Structure formats: structure tokens, C-alpha cells
Amino acid sequence: MMPPEEKKEKPAKKTSQFDNLISDILTRKPQELNKEKDILDEISLLRKEIKDLGKKSDLGANQSQGLAEFPAVYDELREMLSENGIQDDMAYALIKEAYLLLDGKAIVEKNEIVTLIKTEMDYLLKPFNFERQLKSKKHKVILLLGPTGVGKTTMAMKLAAHPEIYGNKKVTIISTDPYGPTEALKSFSRMSGTQIHEEKDIDQTEAMLEKYKSSDVLIVDTPGQSPFAPNQLGKMEAFIKRLKPTDIFLVLSVGSDLKDLVLLCANYLLLKPSGIVFTKFDETTQPGKVFSILDVISLPVACFGDGKRIFIDIERGNPQYMYDKIFDSKVEEA
Numbered sequence: 001m002m003p004p005e006e007k008k009e010k011p012a013k014k015t016s017q018f019d020n021l022i023s024d025i026l027t028r029k030p031q032e033l034n035k036e037k038d039i040l041d042e043i044s045l046l047r048k049e050i051k052d053l054g055k056k057s058d059l060g061a062n063q064s065q066g067l068a069e070f071p072a073v074y075d076e077l078r079e080m081l082s083e084n085g086i087q088d089d090m091a092y093a094l095i096k097e098a099y100l101l102l103d104g105k106a107i108v109e110k111n112e113i114v115t116l117i118k119t120e121m122d123y124l125l126k127p128f129n130f131e132r133q134l135k136s137k138k139h140k141v142i143l144l145l146g147p148t149g150v151g152k153t154t155m156a157m158k159l160a161a162h163p164e165i166y167g168n169k170k171v172t173i174i175s176t177d178p179y180g181p182t183e184a185l186k187s188f189s190r191m192s193g194t195q196i197h198e199e200k201d202i203d204q205t206e207a208m209l210e211k212y213k214s215s216d217v218l219i220v221d222t223p224g225q226s227p228f229a230p231n232q233l234g235k236m237e238a239f240i241k242r243l244k245p246t247d248i249f250l251v252l253s254v255g256s257d258l259k260d261l262v263l264l265c266a267n268y269l270l271l272k273p274s275g276i277v278f279t280k281f282d283e284t285t286q287p288g289k290v291f292s293i294l295d296v297i298s299l300p301v302a303c304f305g306d307g308k309r310i311f312i313d314i315e316r317g318n319p320q321y322m323y324d325k326i327f328d329s330k331v332e333e334a
């Protein structure tokens with residue numbers, strides 16, 4: 001077996017943006033750096049991960065050549081995982097683990113293997129604990145972060161409407177978009193009675209918090225800007241210091257390329273999100289990439305979004321949602 005060739009890989013443009021990011025952090029004051037230590041560790045892991053993403057498919061290909069050691073039923077499942085967007089190396093590892101746990105038995109029901117794979121996936125996908133968050137009577141401030149167009153504003157409305165999230169709470173959505181609240185947001189407000197507040201001035205943060213302190217939940221929607229744009233993260237960090245959110249949800253669209261997603265995660269990690277939201281499952285054939293992201297960033301999953309309909313296209317971050325996407329009903333019934 002040939003080792004994967006390293007020299008073929010050209011340093012991508014994004015990696016240099018990434019390097020700039022890391023060096024920016026490293027030029028901060030030592031005591032700040034100390035606080036950021038955990039995040040930096042995670043980022044360096046992510047950085048390695050991004051580098052490896054290209055290599056992994058080679059590795060997966062090589063490994064799959066050696067996959068004669070796995071009986072057909074395992075191999076079929078491994079292929080199915082790969083077709084659904086699980087990286088080759090992860091698909092291989094999941095199958096291998098199941099194979100070992102089944103004592104290398106060649107004649108097994110597909111379902112037995114699937115059950116084991118699901119158990120392994122459970123380790124990767126931890127649902128965000130809304131029960132615990134909702135139990136506390138304290139006023140909550142939820143900040144939504146993420147790149148442009150991923151569905152943050154849509155998700156703000158979905159969170160406000162979902163009966164098992166904030167649907168039974170008094171919610172105010174804070175729109176910080178420089179273009180003001182969208183038409184969709186305004187009509188949602190009229191329809192649901194959810195209050196909308198428009199705030200463009202960071203200096204008004206404390207006054208705004210005071211004004212809405214009787215709301216159970218403030219969902220703070222942010223405008224889409226690239227985290228690579230100059231000083232974007234710095235500005236957001238300053239806002240976060242004043243807003244003191246209860247939770248920060250990073251919103252990402254699974255329609256994006258996996259490398260971009262990992263890179264975006266790395267940037268946004270600096271803002272210490274406490275949960276992740278994946279949107280636009282209806283626009284990908286590769287939902288399994290979620291696991292590659294969760295493999296490197298251990299954030300609980302708050303929600304999945306899979307369409308534009310506010311009251312319908314949302315699910316809480318339970319692993320069952322991903323099982324349904326990845327294992328089709330034929331496998332479930334087999």
C-alpha cells in the first residue's frame with residue numbers, strides 16, 4: 001500500500017487566512033491567551049483536520065482496497081455511509097468497529113451492524129440540553145452566529161415558534177441587521193405575536209437588555225458577514241462582552257463544502273459557541289458530513305433545519321434525525 005502523497009497538496013488560500021487568524025490570536029496578551037488556551041488547542045486540531053481532509057479520501061480509497069477482509073454485508077453498509085456524505089475514513093472506522101464488536105462474524109443481519117453504528121454515532125452527536133436551559137427561570141439571551149444566508153433569521157423564527165423550544169415563552173427577536181428586519185420576520189411577528197426589536201447600535205445593548213427584561217427569551221439575530229472579513233470576529237466579540245448571552249448557537253448550512261464548514265467552525269470557535277445548528281438538509285445529498293464536523297468540534301447540536309417553512313422544517317438535535325437521513329427505511333426494515 002502506498003502512503004498518501006503529501007507533496008501533491010498545495011497550500012490552499014484558505015489555509016493562509018487560517019494562519020493569519022492563528023497568528024492574530026498569538027499576538028494577543030499572554031493572560032488573554034491563557035484563557036483562550038482550550039480554544040487554541042481545538043483550533044490546532046481543526047487545522048490538522050483541514051489539512052487531512054484531502055488526504056483522507058486517498059486513505060479511504062487505499063483502505064477500501066484492503067476491505068476484502070470485511071464480508072459483503074459490512075462493505076455494502078460502508079458504501080452506503082460514504083454515499084451519504086460520511087468521510088471515507090470515518091465510514092471505514094465505523095464499520096471496522098462494528099465488525100470487531102460482532103466478533104468478525106460474516107453472517108449477520110444488516111440491522112445488527114446498523115444498531116452498532118448508531119451507538120457510535122451517539123457518541124458524536126450530543127443533543128443540546130434545552131430541558132436544562134428551559135428549567136431555569138432566568139431570562140435567557142440566545143445569540144445566533146454564522147455566515148450570510150445560512151438561515152439564521154429563519155432559525156430565529158423557528159426557535160421562537162417550536163413548542164418544545166421557545167414556543168411557549170415570551171420571546172423577543174432582536175434584529176441587528178443593518179438593513180433592518182426582513183419582510184419574513186415582520187410577517188412572522190404579526191402572525192405569531194412575537195415581538196421584534198430592531199437594534200443597530202452596539203452602544204444601546206444595555207438599554208435594550210433593560211427594555212426587554214420581562215421577555216423570557218431574547219433571540220438575537222445577527223447579520224450575515226464573513227468571519228474572514230477584517231475585524232468581524234473582533235466586533236462580534238465586543239458585542240458578546242456587552243450582551244452576555246446565555247447561549248451562543250453557531251448556525252451552519254450543510255449545503256456548504258465540508259472544508260469550508262470546518263474552516264468556518266474554527267473561526268467561530270473563538271467566540272465560544274455553546275451549541276450548533278445545521279440548516280438546509282433539504283439541499284444536500286451528503287448529510288453525513290455533519291459527523292465529520294462533530295468529530296472535530298464537540299458542540300452539542302441544538303437543531304436541524306430542512307426547509308423554509310418556519311413551523312414545520314425544524315427538529316431538535318436528536319441523533320434519530322440523522323439516522324433517518326442516513327439509514328433509509330429499507331435498512332430499518334431489513
Ligand SMILES: Nc1nc2c(ncn2[C@@H]2O[C@H](COP(=O)(O)OP(=O)(O)O)[C@@H](O)[C@H]2O)c(=O)[nH]1
Pocket residue numbers: 147148149150151152153154155224279280281282283305306307308313
Ligand atoms: N431550502 C432551505 N432554505 C432555507 C433553510 N433555512 C433558510 N432557508 C432560506 O435561505 C434563505 C436565507 O435565509 P435567512 O434566514 O435569511 O439567512 P441568514 O442570512 O442567515 O439570516 C431564505 O430564502 C430562507 O428561506 C432551509 O433549511 N432549507
Ligand SMILES: [Mg+2]
Pocket residue numbers: 152153154177221222223224
Ligand atoms: Mg438574516
